[in-house]
Amino acid sequence: MMSERPTALQPEMPPTRWGDPAHATGLPDGVRDLVGLVFPVRDTPARADATIPAPRLSAEHVAGLRGVVGDDHVVTDDELRRRRTRGKSTPDLLRQRSGDLSDAPDVVVRPGSHDEVVAVLAYAQQHRIAVVPFGGGTAVTGGLVADPTGLDGVLSLDLGRMRRLLALDPVSSTAVLEPGLRGPEAEALLAEHGMMLGHFPQSFEYASIGGFAATRSSGQSSAGYGRFDAMVVGLRVATPAGEIRLGSAPANASGPDLRELFLGSEGAFGVITEVTVRVRPLPEVKEYEGWRWESFAAGADAMRALAQSDLLPTVIRLSDESETAINLADPESIGGAGSAGCLMIVGYEGTPAAVAAKRAAVTAALTELGGVPLGPEPGLSWARGRFAAPYLRDSLLDVGVLVETLETATFWSNRDNLYTRVKAALAESLGEGTMVLCHISHVYPTGCSLYFTVAAPAGDDPLARWLPAKAAACEAIVAAGAAITHHHAVGTDHRPYLTAEIGELGAEVLRAVKRTVDPAGILNPGVLIP
Numbered sequence: 001m002m003s004e005r006p007t008a009l010q011p012e013m014p015p016t017r018w019g020d021p022a023h024a025t026g027l028p029d030g031v032r033d034l035v036g037l038v039f040p041v042r043d044t045p046a047r048a049d050a051t052i053p054a055p056r057l058s059a060e061h062v063a064g065l066r067g068v069v070g071d072d073h074v075v076t077d078d079e080l081r082r083r084r085t086r087g088k089s090t091p092d093l094l095r096q097r098s099g100d101l102s103d104a105p106d107v108v109v110r111p112g113s114h115d116e117v118v119a120v121l122a123y124a125q126q127h128r129i130a131v132v133p134f135g136g137g138t139a140v141t142g143g144l145v146a147d148p149t150g151l152d153g154v155l156s157l158d159l160g161r162m163r164r165l166l167a168l169d170p171v172s173s174t175a176v177l178e179p180g181l182r183g184p185e186a187e188a189l190l191a192e193h194g195m196m197l198g199h200f201p202q203s204f205e206y207a208s209i210g211g212f213a214a215t216r217s218s219g220q221s222s223a224g225y226g227r228f229d230a231m232v233v234g235l236r237v238a239t240p241a242g243e244i245r246l247g248s249a250p251a252n253a254s255g256p257d258l259r260e261l262f263l264g265s266e267g268a269f270g271v272i273t274e275v276t277v278r279v280r281p282l283p284e285v286k287e288y289e290g291w292r293w294e295s296f297a298a299g300a301d302a303m304r305a306l307a308q309s310d311l312l313p314t315v316i317r318l319s320d321e322s323e324t325a326i327n328l329a330d331p332e333s334i335g336g337a338g339s340a341g342c343l344m345i346v347g348y349e350g351t352p353a354a355v356a357a358k359r360a361a362v363t364a365a366l367t368e369l370g371g372v373p374l375g376p377e378p379g380l381s382w383a384r385g386r387f388a389a390p391y392l393r394d395s396l397l398d399v400g401v402l403v404e405t406l407e408t409a410t411f412w413s414n415r416d417n418l419y420t421r422v423k424a425a426l427a428e429s430l431g432e433g434t435m436v437l438c439h440i441s442h443v444y445p446t447g448c449s450l451y452f453t454v455a456a457p458a459g460d461d462p463l464a465r466w467l468p469a470k471a472a473a474c475e476a477i478v479a480a481g482a483a484i485t486h487h488h489a490v491g492t493d494h495r496p497y498l499t500a501e502i503g504e505l506g507a508e509v510l511r512a513v514k515r516t517v518d519p520a521g522i523l524n525p526g527v528l529i530p
């Protein structure tokens, strides 16, 4: 076993905003003027006078927990409790901005090891305290909002001290990572050995290894490197009923694959304390480029053709006409006469020979399918700005523009139906002045994910405007027979729609597992399980 030093801690995210405060740029005046042409802009600052409810846990329990993990790692400080309140969806941010801290945990507990997690769970089970595992805090579907009804309080189980690379097996290409490692930290530790994971969600800067596994996350290079769940070889999980270790071999026929039960379990079945992932050599070459398509349908058909011919590059993403027009300062620059068409970003990573071979084959296929190559600049521009959008969301919320995203997935034959229904549901609910943008960035031989970005005037009560719009979109997704989520997970927000997807018996199976591993129901109550 190797025990590598943890990398330096990143700065905490502000409670009302995304990301590293040093990276926040604000809206340049020119952009604010442009936004003002479309939306009624007005300064909408966060309230500074939020008051946090007094902790419900007794001093005796705080002392009891200190006995488990040490005095320094049980924190009742208001500021940290505020930062551990909810995640980073737009409703989460709007609630924080309005000073609503009603979901604040009573205490933040920071275990340093698997054994300490086990001990905290035992204490919480014995004393009926809800436990909310907290990785990076980037949840966007209410996965960090527990319902403590019938329990004596809520404990945020902050995994931020468990941030080591525990083992690396270069022969098998596997690594064992602790759950609290953030994306950049995990990649930096692996890079010291010339290896990488290759998981780059837009939340990469802050989201954690445990969170990726617990939500079945999918990153921007999913076409080449796969979803996070496909990278997981093994798991170690602490549950109130005991420990479970999974992943004895690269593949097996030892009954149903129980890894799948804990991947995506969102803290409701246990705390993931170790994740064994498959790793790969760092790419020697990275090349990104743009392609233009006449329409979203033409570009999507081309993605399907690549996926079905085993010809996917490392990155492939296609914006619809609206997203293309918004994202490009000059839509005409991608060659449309009067119409911007649709921008596709294609990226290749690997050895020079592998990149050259894949690129030649993909270029021939895309050309044959009617795509127009735009050269490297659109690709480089995407690569430069790939983690910037969440910062822009804050700046837009600051000037009274409501911005949120949602995602789903379906089979190729249902793609257009799903796209049309969700767009219509959002536009109808939010009314005049609403923009609904869409892109495809995760594709499979059988289908794809659709990712929608919505921008609308925030009005006086943006939350009251957004919640019915989100419900309308979810109902449209259910009516279209699509997945309620492709990679954002279920949390509390999608829980009402899960049974429609997995059936009543499927929901009962989940409840039965929950009863077995968490008989007292302390783990993330209200999250995931219908």
Ligand SMILES: Cc1cc2nc3c(=O)[nH]c(=O)nc-3n(C[C@H](O)[C@H](O)[C@H](O)COP(=O)(O)OP(=O)(O)OC[C@H]3O[C@@H](n4cnc5c(N)ncnc54)[C@H](O)[C@@H]3O)c2cc1C
Pocket (backbone or CB within 6 Å): 018, 087, 088, 089, 132, 133, 134, 135, 136, 137, 138, 139, 140, 142, 143, 144, 159, 179, 200, 201, 202, 203, 206, 207, 208, 209, 210, 211, 212, 213, 214, 215, 216, 217, 218, 219, 220, 265, 266, 267, 268, 270, 271, 272, 273, 390, 487, 488, 489, 524, 527
């Ligand atoms: C701006 C932005 C962009 C995003 N982009 C993407 C994207 O491109 N792709 C994508 O897939 N997602 C994306 N997300 C969603 C989010 O980042 C992912 O769901 C991510 O995997 C969550 O990781 P986390 O460490 O932040 O988890 P947290 O937010 O801390 O927790 C998420 C859920 O998992 C549980 N959990 C966390 N750690 C553990 C653990 N060790 N054991 C058991 N349960 C645990 C929590 O209790 C909670 O229910 C985005 C979110 C934001 C805010």
